[in-house]
Amino acid sequence: MxxxxxxxxxxxxxxxxxxxxxxxxxxxxxxxxxxxxxxxxxxxxxxxxxxxxxxxxxPAGSQGxxxxxxxxAPDGPVVLAAQIHADGYRAALVGLGGRVVATAPGCMTVPADPSHIIDAVVGAGAGLLRSSGRRCLGAGLAVPSAIAEPDGTALNPLHLSWPAGAPVHELFTEALAKCGVTGPTGAPVPGVTGNDVNLAALAEHRHGAGRGARHLLCVATGHRGVGGALVLDGRLHSGSSGLALEVGHLTVNPAGVPCHCGSRGCLDVETDPLAFLTAAGRTPGPEVSLLQQSRDLLRTEYADPSVRAAAELIVDRLGLGLAGLVNILNPDRILLGGLHRELLEADPERLRAVVADRSLWGRSGSVPILACTLDFNSLIGAAEAAWQPVLDDPLAALA
Amino acid sequence: MxxxxxxxxxxxxxxxxxxxxxxxxxxxxxxxxxxxxxxxxxxxxxxxxxxxxxxxxxPAGSQGxxxxxxxxAPDGPVVLAAQIHADGYRAALVGLGGRVVATAPGCMTVPADPSHIIDAVVGAGAGLLRSSGRRCLGAGLAVPSAIAEPDGTALNPLHLSWPAGAPVHELFTEALAKCGVTGPTGAPVPGVTGNDVNLAALAEHRHGAGRGARHLLCVATGHRGVGGALVLDGRLHSGSSGLALEVGHLTVNPAGVPCHCGSRGCLDVETDPLAFLTAAGRTPGPEVSLLQQSRDLLRTEYADPSVRAAAELIVDRLGLGLAGLVNILNPDRILLGGLHRELLEADPERLRAVVADRSLWGRSGSVPILACTLDFNSLIGAAEAAWQPVLDDPLAALA
DNA sequence: CGTATTTTGTTTAGCGTCGGCACAAAGTCA
DNA sequence: TGACTTTGTGCCGACGCTAAACAAAATACG
The missing domain is CATH 1.10.10.10 (Winged helix-like DNA-binding domain superfamily/Winged helix DNA-binding domain)
Structure with a gap:
């Protein structure tokens, strides 16, 4: 029974x-x-x-x-998690509880052709599976692009030099079949694909700084442009066709630089790493990523007045964008990632003050703004998305 | 059994x-x-x-x-629905299916003191209940102000000349008890309070132009300012503290008029009835409502080039605002109410083109933009909110 | 005109899931 | 040591559903 x-x-x-x-x-x-x-x-x-x-x-000091x-379970089943970013890719096996069981060394190849890269990252994951000998129940892939649902195409893989509309989901599914990543039934495991910031938000909600939030807003910038995500009652809100939370085109500087969207002064072009480096009067070099360069600048030269002024300028613009989002979404927590996280940590009070000042109800009850805490949160998020069917119905997923 | x-x-x-x-x-x-x-x-x-x-x-032409x-049920229980607006109040009894069973003649008193008006509208509803002799299972009140949850205070009852923070929910509950609006148990029925645009969106989703939409965005302007609402999977999304969808402060005209929020060119002040009348070069009179004046102007003098130009100007700004919301929320349908509805109907193609052009993915799959269809949708929405407990658990609600 | 077919509705039996309750186990407190 | 508190288990029955057979009421067709 x-x-x-x-x-x-x-x-x-x-x-x-x-x-x-x-x-x-x-x-x-x-x-x-x-x-x-x-x-x-x-x-x-x-x-x-x-x-x-x-x-x-x-437990100490308790009766009963x-x-x-x-x-x-420490030796339970895992899912295959994969991430593609501007500088390469990464694969891992992730168990329940967000535990990374095995990681393939991060590969630093510029991901030119979607099909090759996806084959490569799935191949790396399949290798981990074979050497670990563990059961695999699903697979997830994080991509730095908006992913249209339900077709699973990458609409704006801007810094991947991929063609717009690349059929990421299809390629991922094919690669999983090709590499023999099979589930308990012997059939290839289902693959889920998602935007990296969306998946990062999911991971932070389950295992990171977003734990317990009912309405979690996540905003992050890593290279160029700004990504957003919203987790409502534990589920990712990706809109009717997966394209929600494209927050990059809120106006935060009416007199700002033109944006490819046709407007000017968008969050996308006013608060990303390039905007920060430019504001600080630095010319970005080609050797390391823009995120790394701006992070280094912020950490080592924050005393420099021009760097500090640039940081404050970006913080003020970011605050304006966040305030707009607060007015529309009324989240109970905000998490920042990438450069935005660094800017928050450099001067937490300034950002919070701007958001409180420019959002309608900020003064009455201001929103907590925190930094993302999870390492590789997009990767963990890809795993979370892959775990979802198991969490929804363990019996069906294991059958 | x-x-x-x-x-x-x-x-x-x-x-x-x-x-x-x-x-x-x-x-x-x-x-x-x-x-x-x-x-x-x-x-x-x-x-x-x-x-x-x-x-x-x-059914004709079917076997079996x-x-x-x-x-x-035509003579089933009802809920008490109440609405307070800039020019007065209204009360009704609403059955299941959004059927208005009885209406009190709309009263046209300027609602100066919240407690008096709420007592009056509940009194009118209670009178309807007595004369109809029907069972009452709940009560809902629509107010033209953001309502903070869970306290139920009206944060910005701007055109009601109420004090900010008026305890609307408390006053409504007290009035229901005072007027003897009791449920099946003999205790006063629970009262629910909400923003009028939010409730209108709920009503449209259940019985109007929003039927079947999974992610329904509603935008409307009636007097001053612009309201928004979002219905997700049949439930109103009101954010973590009831303050979501305050869409009025999206920037739609960087060089526009200053707004009380501290910014300039906000949707609130650039697309409301006053903005339209001003753009058309008319000075609003005090006798009828701003909505009525702009509606009359639009309907009778649309041939006048200055009126038409003003309409197109407002439509362009509204389109910009809607495009911003589409980027953030990715709804599968948009409903417009009040003056925005009139503007849509005057020139549907222009608005749709602007939204498609300025939203990121508008070209690939553009969002249907429709007019609200329900009469008294805020009132019906107040009833819907009051019906919710019954819909969630009929047995418990009737016990 | 009568019979087959289709679709709708009802009856009965049975099963799975959970709550209620009694009981057992393993600690703390006095 | 005995009372108390908290955690965990075994048993039974209630509830809410499915499955399957049956019944009803129309159309389709020879």
Whole structure:
């Protein structure tokens, strides 16, 4: 008599996100009886997804029977996570709980042809799978471009020198089949594809600085342009065709530089690494990434008045853009990544003040603005997206 | 053995929105067996919420056994709907299916003191309830101001000359108790309060031009300023504290007039009725509302070049604002109300072209932009919000 | 005109999931 | 050592559904 089938998914998600360290809190979080929570935990353990400690652990200074700790199975199944960025690609195996199980050395090839690069990164992931010998339940790919749904084409892979409309999802699926990345049924695992900032936001919500937020807004800039993402009640909001949160074309400087969108003074061109370097009077070199150059500048020469002034200028513009987003989305937390994160950490108060001042209700209850905390959050996010079917229905996903 | 308790709410919602005209389609829509759908329908009928026709109706040119029509119970329970606007207030009783059962004559008093007006409108509604003798299950109030959640205070009741922060929800709840608007338990019915544009969007989604949209964006202007609303998967998205979709401060004219928000050229001041009248070179008179004046001008003098030019100017700015929202929210449908609706109908192609041109992915797949179709949509929306608990769990709401 | 077909609705039996409850286990507190 | 607190399990029944057979009411067709 197997019990707790309906609660299986929610329960796994609670353990996955670390919100259910014991069966007792699982009981409370699920709102079921102890009997059900126990059965659910037993079934998840039988499925090889979670581990229930044999020995109970007594928390200091508490009475009652000590509870057995619940955790993600250390040798459980994994998903293949892949990321393509301006300078190369990266592949990894990620278990439940966002644990990186194995990583392929990050390759630094300029990703010219989409099909080659996707084959290469999936090949690297497949190699990790073979050498680790672990079961694979899914695969996710993060790409620095808007991905149209449901076709899965990359609409603006600007700094990848890919053709617009590249069929990323199709290529990824084919590569997974070609490289023999198969699931429990023997068929190739399903592949999910997404924008890197979107996936990073998902990862931060599950395992990083976004934990517990109901309406999480994420804004980041890595190379050129600015990306945004919104996680609502734990699910990525990607709009009706995957193109939501293209925040780069909010006007933040009416007298600013022209943007390819036809307007001028867009967030995209006014707050990215190039804008910062230019504002600081530096000419970017070709050797390292723009993000790296601006990060270095910010960290080593913040005392220089011109650098500081440039940072403040960018912060003010970013604040204006964030305020606009706050007026529209009313998030309960904002996370910043890439250069925006560095700018926040350089002067947290200035950015918060601008946002509070320029958003309509900022004074009454201002929004917490925090830095992303997860390393490789886009990669972890790709894994999260791949885990989603398992979290939604563990039994179906393992069948 | 009562069957179909869990599916009760979804089933009622399907009948409520007219998407389940017979038990057969109810079966299909719910994804359950005919047995369950039949039991659910029987139970809803027993609760007095829906009606199952005694005689079957045979659709022309179809074989098989003709089905019995499902409809909302004509003499079922109602909710009290109330609306306060710049020129007065309105009260009505609304049944399931958005049917207005009774209306109090719209009162045209300038609503100076919140407590008096709310007492008056609830009093009018209570009078309707007494004379109709129908059961009341809830009450909703639409207000032309952002309403902060969860406290229910009106943050910017600008054209009501109310104090900012007026405790609208509290006053509404008190008025309901004072006027003896009681539910099945004998206790005063719960009151829900919301922004008028938000509620209008909800109503349009359930019964109007928004039917079937998964991501519905609504933008409207009635008097001064511009309001927005977003309905996601059938639920109003009001942000983490009820303040989302304050779309009025998107920049649509960098060289425009200053706005009270500190910026200039905001949607709020560049596309409202006053902006249109001013652009057409007219000085607004005090006798009728700004909306009425601009509507009259648009309808009767559209041939006048200055009027037409003003309309096109406003349409271009509105298009810019909508394009910004499309980039951020990626809705699958846009609905316009108030003057914006009139402007759309005066020249649909121009607005659609501007939005397609200025939104990032507008060319590939442009968003349908339609006019609101429901009369008194804010009022109906207040009723919808009041019906929500019943739709979520009919048994609990009737207990 | 009668029979087959199609579609709708109902009845009955049964199963899976969960809650309720009693009981057991493993610690702290006095 | 015994009372208390908290965690975990076994058993039973209730509830909410599915499956499948049956019944009903129309059209289609020979």
């Amino acid at each position: 197997e019990r707790g089938r309906g609660a299986l998914g929610p329960a796994l998600e609670l353990v996955h996100t670390g919100r259910a360290p014991t069966r007792a809190v699982l009981t409370a979080e699920l709102g079921v009886t102890r009997a059900t929570a126990g059965a659910v935990a037993a079934e998840l353990e039988a499925l090889g997804l979670i581990r229930v400690d044999a020995r109970p652990t007594a 029977r000590p509870s057995h700790r619940l955790s993600v | 009562e069957r179909g308790r869990g599916a009760l709410g979804p089933a009622l919602e399907l009948v409520h929105t007219g998407r389940a005209p017979t038990r057969a389609v109810l079966t299909a829509e719910l994804g359950v067996t005919r047995a369950t759908a039949g039991a659910v329908a029987a139970e809803l009928e027993a609760l007095g919420l829906i009606r199952v026709d005694a005689r079957p109706t045979a 056994r003709p089905s019995h029509r499902l409809s909302v």
